[in-house]
Amino acid sequence: MSNRIKEIFGAVLGALYGGLGMLQIVSAVTDLALPFVPASFFGGFALLVIGAVLLTGARNLAQGLDEGVVFVNVGILLSVAFGAVTLLAAGAGALEAAIAGEAWSVADALAPAVYLAVIGAAGLLAWCRAFFRGLVAA
């Protein structure tokens, strides 16, 4: 598999994480309200970190360093892990609302960590096994 595809994947997903992470932070420190981008300083920070890992991978690959694959792989793992955490938290929120008889909608669960993790999960399904196998045999 060409490293070029991994490089583009890392760059695009990394940029999305970085951009949406910044928006979450800006929303938290200002009164800016954006749909599906909840205000959260630390949530935004976590997205920035994932973005940085993916972009580091993309940069290394662009420079011809195969080690970039490692960063893209781990970036994808972090993406899926944080997506799962956010989804779990949203599920607990739904349960709490049900117990307390309060309103809850699916839109409440739609945060960047969740919908970006879908792209991460697609990368995991499509590539990660091959990434790991390639590395172990390297």
Place this chain on the structure above:
Amino acid sequence: MTGIRIALTGNPNVGKTTLFNALTGSRQHVGNWPGVTVEKKTGRIDWNGHAIEVIDLPGTYSLTAYSADEVVARDYIIEEKPDVVVQVVDATNLERNLYLTTQLAELGVPVVIALNMADAAEAGGCAIDRERLSALLAIPVVRTVGTRGEGLDDLLDAAIREVETSPHHEHTVGYGNDAEVMIASIVDVFSADKDLTKRYPLRWLAVRLLEGDENALDKIRDSPAHTGVQALLSGIDPDEYEVAMADRRYEMIAAVLPQVRTAGAGGMNVSEMVDRVVTDRYLGIPIFLALMWGAFELTFAVAAPFVVLIEAGLAWLSATIAGSIEPAWLASLVGDGIIGGVGAVLVFVPNIFILFLILSFLEDTGYLARAAFIMDRLMYAIGLPGKAFIPMLIGFGCNVPGIMAARSIEGEKDRLITILVNPFISCSARLPVYILFAGAFFGAGAGGIVFLLYILGIAAAIGSAKLFRHTILPGESSPFIMEMPPYRLPTVWTSLLHTWSRGAMYVRKAGTIILVGALVVWCLASLPFGVEYGSSASLAGALGHLLEPLVAPLGFDWKVAVALLFGFVAKEVVVGSLGVLYGTGEGGDALSTALLADPGLSAATALALMVFVLLYTPCLATIATIRKETGSWRWAGFSVAYGLVLAWLLALIVGHIAPFFLGGA
């Protein structure tokens, strides 16, 4: 039935305690990092007509002991003379583990090797010829997988056989002509001392002395041979001998390994791949911070529905009791005192269990060992070894084992600093206070506030360590060498067991210390007779008003002063006391509502209070442990005084600065 003592020894983090638990049915804490066991543990098992006592010793890389826990391991083997020593060897890292084997063999004690984590080695494509290894070392080698209890029967049988086939054999490494001449000369001097001859293998003792082992020198201080040996040692450079002898041992290992091991394919495995990123020079710390934030966010969110259910249960219980108990004082005792006090703490049981579950997962996977590694540069910059971060991480659960874990720190001053700063690490007892106040005053941002408090605790510990290093405990720290354990996927059972063992302690405290604290506060709030419950005319009010001037500059009133005073016993009592003083027995979330309705409390005051609770005097159990570990009340007293001053100053600053960030809240 004959009695046999088996000592389990080995390098740190090779699975000794897991094997110990599997052999004896114990539930000692295990963790995927080095240094979890700092003192010996004993368990018993009956096996084929033998009453076997198993002793789990702290991990050690060699018999040249440097740290307090290594001395425990070494001295037990040498002084207590167990019938057989089982060396637990990590099959994935044979070379380093066999170094200790060469030293054990020199002791002449019966040794059995438990080739542990054999499954992990095999999964990595590594094959070990156990029979060949056994033949070359003249030591029985048994394949074990501690986590699955594999090979335990064979291990016990081999240990018994080794005991019964005594006299055993002594195996030596040839150290070269110069060293051997010196060893022979020292042994010759020793042979005049019959007592010494009986107590220690003389060749082993001579080797230790040539390597400059201070502990070994202490063992011969009262011997008539002491002067003669000193004369022999005066002309040599022990460092030179130590290096040369280590080289010889590794040469022997290097000769053995190719004959017994077929290595797997090279290249980077998954553990190494993840490590490359999570220990990255620039990304390591941000990843650590992001994961910690995720942990606290999850703790809050997932616990919330369970908290709602417990609150509803307590409200029902309180209403039922209030309507059916006479006289009124008894209803108040049960409702305001017991349910208000203990219930206020029990409400947070889900948060505690979920946090422990997450921390257990991070610990068992091996990630927390990486956290210590990435903090090394920062720790070294402040004059502490990175190893000192491990007791801090343990302190997240409870400061008592965190302080005890400082035994693995080699330098005395390093160890003392590590002990003194550990109480600033936010233990689980503070969590109910954070959850109560952050939940009440910061709503959706509560998880972030709690995360910041944990970071502040680490920052306070690191800042204080730097201060101590440059003032009262000057010196240089030793470089940090830490072995990275491989990542492991914890089993559900292991994670649940860890979570339960830690979480159950919290529940037990609710039924003991916190119950007593709540009853004492209820009495103070109800007396003298006829006074309005919890009013400023009560004894609690009088006590609170006495203390109020001390905390008034921080924005705290007399009720908070009383709660903080009782929090000295255990930090959870702060929440229990507030529950009693606010008389909120009628509903679990009533305390949050009461705090929000108190005109004396604001978001800024709440933040200052959380900072104060984070940093002020350690709880009684922690103070007692500091006294025990430092051997001095002076250091325990210093810890209390320093914590109070730091807490007061930082709470004052936070209380005055926070309104600017919180919009004058």
